[in-house]
Amino acid sequence: MGPLSGFKVIEIKGIGPGPYAGMLLADMGAEVIVVERASKPSGIAPPSELDSISRGKRSIALDLKSEAGLEALLQLVEGADAIFEGFRPGVTERLGFGPDHCLERNPKLVYGRMTGWGQTGPLAKVAGHDINYISLTGALAAIGTADKPIPPLNLVGDYAGGSLFLVMGMLAALLEAQTSGKGQVIDAAITDGSASLMSMFFTMKKLGAWNTERESNLLDGGTPFYGTYSTLDEKFVSLGPIEPQFFATLVDKAGMAPEMLDAHMNPARWAELKNTLTELFQSKTRDEWCEILEGSDACFAPVLDFTEAHKHPHNQARKTFIEVDGLQQPAPAPRFSRSECDTPSAPHKEGADSEAILSDWGFTDEAIETLRSTGALT
Numbered sequence: 001m002g003p004l005s006g007f008k009v010i011e012i013k014g015i016g017p018g019p020y021a022g023m024l025l026a027d028m029g030a031e032v033i034v035v036e037r038a039s040k041p042s043g044i045a046p047p048s049e050l051d052s053i054s055r056g057k058r059s060i061a062l063d064l065k066s067e068a069g070l071e072a073l074l075q076l077v078e079g080a081d082a083i084f085e086g087f088r089p090g091v092t093e094r095l096g097f098g099p100d101h102c103l104e105r106n107p108k109l110v111y112g113r114m115t116g117w118g119q120t121g122p123l124a125k126v127a128g129h130d131i132n133y134i135s136l137t138g139a140l141a142a143i144g145t146a147d148k149p150i151p152p153l154n155l156v157g158d159y160a161g162g163s164l165f166l167v168m169g170m171l172a173a174l175l176e177a178q179t180s181g182k183g184q185v186i187d188a189a190i191t192d193g194s195a196s197l198m199s200m201f202f203t204m205k206k207l208g209a210w211n212t213e214r215e216s217n218l219l220d221g222g223t224p225f226y227g228t229y230s231t232l233d234e235k236f237v238s239l240g241p242i243e244p245q246f247f248a249t250l251v252d253k254a255g256m257a258p259e260m261l262d263a264h265m266n267p268a269r270w271a272e273l274k275n276t277l278t279e280l281f282q283s284k285t286r287d288e289w290c291e292i293l294e295g296s297d298a299c300f301a302p303v304l305d306f307t308e309a310h311k312h313p314h315n316q317a318r319k320t321f322i323e324v325d326g327l328q329q330p331a332p333a334p335r336f337s338r339s340e341c342d343t344p345s346a347p348h349k350e351g352a353d354s355e356a357i358l359s360d361w362g363f364t365d366e367a368i369e370t371l372r373s374t375g376a377l378t
Contacts, residue, residue, distance in 0.1 A: 001342030002029020002332075007081045007174065010073075011057065013037055014086030014096075015045045016130070016154070017162030017190065018114045022082065024167050026056030027332035027341055033357050034349045035073060036061040047350070052329045054347035060358070061351030061378045062371075070096045070378035072358070076100045077109060082170055084112030084186075090118045091170045099185045109183040110173040114166050116157075118189030130157035130190065132273040137161075137195040146215040151292050161193030180225035218242070224274035225250075225264065228303055237281060238287050254280060276314035351378060 007030040011022040019034075026032040035047070048054040058301035063069040074097060079084060085092055094100040099111045114131045117123040123136075126354060134140040134157040135149075166188035173184050186320040200287050204210035209218070218221040226246060229234045245266045250256070260276060262267035281289065286302050293300040304312060310321035310328050322331040325346035332341040354377055358368050371377040 001340060002027070002269060003336055003339040003341075005029035005339070006077060007031065009033075010035060010076060010080050010083040010094075012083070012085035012087075013045075014114070017158040018084060019045075019051070019168065021112075021114065021163040021166045021170075023053045024163065025057060025133040025343075027344060029339070029341060030371070032057040033076070035061045035064070035076075036063065042102035045309065048348040049347050049352075051347055052294040052324070052327055055324055055329075056344035058347070058353035058357055059348045059350055062354075063378055064095055064097070066374065067375045068371055069257075070373050072363075072371055072376060073097055074101065074105050075363070076357075076361055078105050079108065079111060080130045081174060082110040082112065082168065084114060086114040089113075089115065089124050096365050107183060108177050108181060110170050111183065112166050112170045112179060112186040114162060114188050116162075118185045118191060130154035133157045134161065134194045136274035138198050138201075139190050139194045140159070141212065142201065142214065143222065145221075146213070148212070151271065155248070156197065157190045157194050160186065161195075161197055162190040165196070186293055191222055224270050224368060226278055229277055231281050231284060231286040231289060233285040233287075235286035237286055237293075238301050238303050239277070240299040242299070243298075244295050246299045249296055250293070250300070252297055253293055253296050256280065277351055 007025075007026050009022070009032045011018065011032055012284060013019070013034050013036045022032050034054065036048070036059055043150055044203070045051070049057055050122045062072055062223050064073060074280060077097070093100070094212075099113075101113055102109055113119060115124070116128045116130075117126070131140065131154075139156050139161075140149045140151065142149075143152050154220045162180055166186065169186040169188055172196065173186055182263075199212050204217075211217065214220055219226060222226045226240050226242060228238050230236055239250070244261075244264060251258065251260055256276065260273060262272040263276075284292075287299070290302050293310045294302075302312075315321055319331055321328055322343060323329070324344055332344065335341075355368055355372075358371070358377075359365075363371075368377070
């Protein structure tokens with residue numbers, strides 16, 4: 001099931017954007033096998049069997065520092081369409097499964113490399129996390145309050161600037177390989193991806209419609225009609241009626257004075273408008289405002305936390321969330337009209353599928369037993 005059905009992908013286990021990229025590929029129907037570094041989890045990553053990002057994948061535990069374990073991986077590479085890893089530059093080369101090693105075994109292979117700083121540049125080999133990468137590209141400086149930048153979870157860097165660009169690059173290379181017959185290496189850097197995500201704001205700045213001071217622009221809380229407001233029950237709602245006709249709908253449906261229409265695009269009256277909206281939304285609960293404004297063109301939505309989101313009627317109607325092995329989680333996205341994605345299987349324990357994977361990928365029973373007896377298969 002899924003548009004990537006039939007593609008074989010090897011994921012070298014890491015943290016953050018790599019495993020999420022693997023989940024996206026598995027959701028789309030690819031056969032994704034995760035090569036675990038050991039039979040037990042290490043570092044800050046949760047156990048695979050409890051990690052929703054491990055859904056839809058199978059797991060093999062190989063000792064890649066052993067000659068037999070490394071050779072087993074390279075034999076798997078021979079039958080794969082793609083492989084990706086998230087080590088610092090040079091690590092896989094030293095371990096013996098860098099791009100040159102793998103492409104020698106499989107010239108059509110797509111080799112994805114997921115890092116924060118990229119494979120080149122003065123910072124390429126130093127440690128960092130999402131917050132550091134988006135700091136360097138202008139993304140973090142644009143998000144937060146007027147007083148200071150606020151980390152947007154690790155969504156902008158790790159997952160948007162990292163995972164999504166890695167997957168896009170790998171899919172593009174897989175398409176190209178079908179015509180050229182040649183594989184290639186994908187250098188996916190979170191700095192590159194998060195910089196690309198800021199493209200619109202470069203244009204807006206050139207047009208004089210954006211500046212670098214937070215909470216002073218159209219989309220960063222600088223306007224009273226694009227932001228969040230607290231309600232009587234100490235919850236929040238979001239507003240975004242940028243266009244005049246949508247703001248008019250808000251004024252009408254919320255029972256505001258008609259003269260407030262003139263305050264919409266009049267910065268001199270924005271303080272007045274913000275006070276009016278603040279007092280207005282404090283007068284009713286979030287659910288009461290939903291009764292009044294949801295389903296209209298007021299560009300309104302309740303601010304739901306992720307434990308509430310799956311209960312919303314729109315999300316229920318679209319089946320935006322699913323339950324896998326008792327855990328509520330987002331469903332595969334996007335949707336396909338013909339090659340529909342299957343419901344992902346539950347995540348597996350580290351190494352749970354080792355022998356089955358090797359057998360499916362052409363290893364004999366004798367070869368599997370040799371790997372087991374030498375400790376290469378852990």
